[in-house]
Amino acid sequence: MSDSDDTDHDDTDSDRTARETPTDPTANPADEQAFTVTPYAVEGTIDYEKLLERFGAEPLTADRVERFPDHPAIRRGFFYAGRDVDRYLEAAESGDPHAIVTGRGPSGPMHLGHVLPLYLAKHLQRETGATVYVPLSDDEKFLAKEGSFEAIGEHTRDNLRDILAVGFDPERTRIVVDTADADLIYPLAVRLAEYLTPATVEAVYGQQGTVGLQFYPAVQAAHLLLPQLVAGRQPTLVPVAIDQDPHVRVCRDVAAKESLPVEKPGALLGRFLPSLEGPGKMSSSGDAPSIGLADDPETVAETIRDHAYTGGRATLEEHREKGGDPSVDVLFQYLRYCFEPDDDLERIAERYRAGDLLSGELKAIAIERITDFLAAHQRRRGKLDELATELEPYRLTDAERRRALERAGVPSILG
Template identity: 65%
Template sequence: MPATDDFTVTPYAVEGDIDYDRLLEQFGADALSPEQKARFPSPTHPLVRREVFYAERDVDPFLDAASEGTTHSIVTGRGPSGPMHIGHVFPFYFAKHLQDQTGALVYIPFSDDEKYFLKDNSLEEISDYTRENLLDLLAIGFDPERTRIVVDTADADVVYPLATAFAKEVTQSTVDATYGDPENIGLSFYPAVQATHLLLPQLVEGRHPTLVPIAVDQDPHVRVCRDIAAKQRYDVDKPGALLSKFLPSLEGPGKMSSSGDEASILLSDDRETVFEKIRTHAFSGGQTSIDEHRRRGGNPEIDVSYRLLYYFFEESDERLERLAREYRDGTLLSGELKDIAAEKIADFLDAHQERRESLDSLEAELEPYRLTADERRAARERAGFPANALIQQ
């Protein structure tokens, strides 16, 4: 588990000022090359061209399949332990972008069981968050013909048999070495469930390249799954991964959090709240006074408002470069930059909230995205469970 005196990055904890290059060395991943970035469908998403997605594992088979028009899939999930904020949602909008460009299958697992193992929330609280988070994911507008949403506890008829098969491939020593000493046996078992998530598209559709766009702290799940796939007991390829940096916390370095005392911008925040949070909490790279800022300029590299625009909320590279230049030379003030970022974020949230409010009931909206009986049966059979197993069809 990557933990140093300077920073800690695990699936369950992210702390400190993260050295992303050193993290690659510790995880054994590769930097995303200029050639690979150029192979993403045009127009290349800002998250790729600006190296927010900065590292990869076996991304080339996915890019080959996307360019050739053959079957390829994306898996990126959600752990429903609270309301969703803007840091949670950008991988899903990225997946939607690729689906629109390439026709990719998108699988979205909801790890409600893991969050119960990991958090102090009750099962009822986790269930409530799951319902609310699902509505936010449905508001993104994925193609229901090419998207499957799987909730671990609701889809246990397919998740548990597959996890049972994969659990036999993972030793406790591997879990301990990868994740540390688990707090309970649920977390010891959970890597098998994560492997189920990542291999499910292939178990439903047959062998094909899968890409997992995921925050870098979740890479251990990918590594364990790749080890399972490499044993070749199942007709699957090792999933590839696209690893992202963290959307910055409003307070500065580190990922944005929806728990604890740190402020974060929720998908449910209205315009007034967004402006208040940015103006009050967003860490500034400017000087302590207007006169000093006019004289010395600011540093956009550490300014959270600029970083939010850079990561996700400003499409135009030219405008970003202009904002950075004006901030450095002192003609753009910190308060003005905050308002620019707040306006962009509020516009994004207005559109998201409008789509969410137009949805019907969760049950009606979710139904087209659920695995069909035939897909459930195919996944179980490819994992080695016989067609006549005593499982509800």
């Protein structure tokens, strides 16, 4: 029995997970037909409320939103659900230890969509002192055949510079790379693998092509429990797009085992930041255009002008007459959730709906906000020294590693 303040009842988190996977015979077929959301497939028009119900997560009520440090992604409903959010908020409010885990799979250069959760984490860290853990799963990217270890190593080093450029507080931030921190991650994963059967992994993740991918959920569980293993039992929030919720639930089931001195990690569940070309997930792989963190202002402007899906009308006359639709305009979503912090947003929406603001003008606003954001990011990144030196203050110390292994019941063989 877990002694965590649990909101779940008879069935475990991943029991519920199993019912949501397309292969599960108990899934409601009518429901499934409407849309599919798993960590590996997002299809159909997503009904976020129905998804919440299907996943059994808590809505992010107005009261909860109010208790978070102010941030557009929370205030304006990009993150709209969660698990054990109250526990996190209580700790944040009372100054007790609390943590955020927000990882990165280094399969390529990072784009805008990848870095925004890191900036949110930095904001929460600054406001309430949250410890932030950033695990990089180079092992998983190799196993998922997204490149050789050499190529993934290149991406990892590049991504690390972007993560460092975010400007986390080194005292309260730990960055972990699975292969470079294998001395810690592997023994922890073996310890947690005790609780992960092949059947559970297959139910949540589907059939895996290699035994490495089958094992990886144990590594991911180690990531999500790391703050508690290093620094003791504490609420941990994992901000992810809602399609990644099954990963969190697998770890929650592992965390509930009585012999682990941890509580279940919570989740902050988000909508999908739409691809530039329209609804769906923003992706750095494939052909979907995206805004890279290294893009210069001209490239950003060109990418947005050429590819951004707008809520504008077919002709200028029609737009002036009927007005645009901000709810489907991709750039408006960007402004809404990330880049337009003050009351300008409502004015922009109104003028767009009224036909006073044209799509091109909305694009120009977004281009300005995004290039400003990127310029600041690139400036910080440009100032970074040699990677290993910069990373050092963010790596787990030997004492922290030892403590984590001891808490997990995997004390070092040689002391």
